[in-house]
Amino acid sequence: MKDVRLLTEPFIPGAFVGPFTQANPGLGGVCTFVGEVRPNKDGQGEGQGEGQGEGQGTKDDWGVEALELSHYEPLTLPGMEALADEAIARFDLMGLLMVHRVGKLRVGEPIVLVSAAARHRRGAIDAVDFCMDHLKAAAWFWKREKRADGWHWIEPREDDYADLARWDKGP
Amino acid sequence: MAVTILFLGPLADMAGAESKDVEAPLDWAGLLEVVGSDVADQLTQERVNIACDGRVLADKTALNAKDGDEVALLPPVSGG
Numbered sequence: 001m002k003d004v005r006l007l008t009e010p011f012i013p014g015a016f017v018g019p020f021t022q023a024n025p026g027l028g029g030v031c032t033f034v035g036e037v038r039p040n041k042d043g044q045g046e047g048q049g050e051g052q053g054e055g056q057g058t059k060d061d062w063g064v065e066a067l068e069l070s071h072y073e074p075l076t077l078p079g080m081e082a083l084a085d086e087a088i089a090r091f092d093l094m095g096l097l098m099v100h101r102v103g104k105l106r107v108g109e110p111i112v113l114v115s116a117a118a119r120h121r122r123g124a125i126d127a128v129d130f131c132m133d134h135l136k137a138a139a140w141f142w143k144r145e146k147r148a149d150g151w152h153w154i155e156p157r158e159d160d161y162a163d164l165a166r167w168d169k170g171p
Numbered sequence: 172m173a174v175t176i177l178f179l180g181p182l183a184d185m186a187g188a189e190s191k192d193v194e195a196p197l198d199w200a201g202l203l204e205v206v207g208s209d210v211a212d213q214l215t216q217e218r219v220n221i222a223c224d225g226r227v228l229a230d231k232t233a234l235n236a237k238d239g240d241e242v243a244l245l246p247p248v249s250g251g
Contacts, residue, residue: 035251070179070180072177072245074222075225075227100250100251111251112250112251132251135250137249139250140245140248140250141248142179142249143249143250144181151184153181153184153249155247156247156249
């Protein structure tokens with residue numbers, strides 16, 4: 001089963017993953033990734049999106065007060081649906097769950113959840129990797145963060161584009 | 172009726188507004204004229220896309236928006 005959602009309010013990943021797993025009887029494995037708004041390096045105050053690269057922050061990581069994700073209604077959800085269909089076909093999935101937040105987010109809130117169910121682990125793991133690379137750099141979202149000096153728009157890093165390009169070369 | 176231009180992401184800051192109504196029809200040359208020079212500069216870059224009536228244009232210079240169409244200006248994306 002395919003379950004693709006855009007949410008405007010905070011969500012609890014487990015509340016989605018549990019029922020999703022139950023809805024795919026006979027699966028061999030489930031792989032789940034949850035991206036959250038990351039706290040600052042010093043562990044105090046607020047931070048920025050998962051999208052800025054886990055564990056490789058710069059000084060710009062400091063002093064982030066909020067994260068906001070905007071989207072374009074006619075394209076964003078249909079684009080996610082098409083991505084899900086592509087992943088299901090490419091990795092022979094039994095089911096795919098894809099949840100993405102929009103609106104203002106605080107530190108620790110989940111931004112994105114992808115969960116794939118398959119008969120074999122490799123398909124499930126690769127499908128989640130594939131979906132995340134596309135959601136970060138090729139889906140219709142725009143992300144900005146608020147620091148002390150105002151709002152700053154975030155673009156994908158070179159690494160994000162390189163991660164995305166891996167999938168063009170075939171599995 | 173008119174054509175509504177939507178400025179997504181950073182383009183809204185650049186335009187100073189999230190949307191703008193202009194007279195129909197609207198083509199590529201007309202779009203570049205009404206959005207201001209900063210946004211026009213962005214539009215000429217390959218990494219900025221345009222959607223008309225909910226569909227991303229394969230060739231944005233072929234824009235031909237009619238009465239009631241929404242033209243969305245789509246800068247580079249970042250999700251997750």
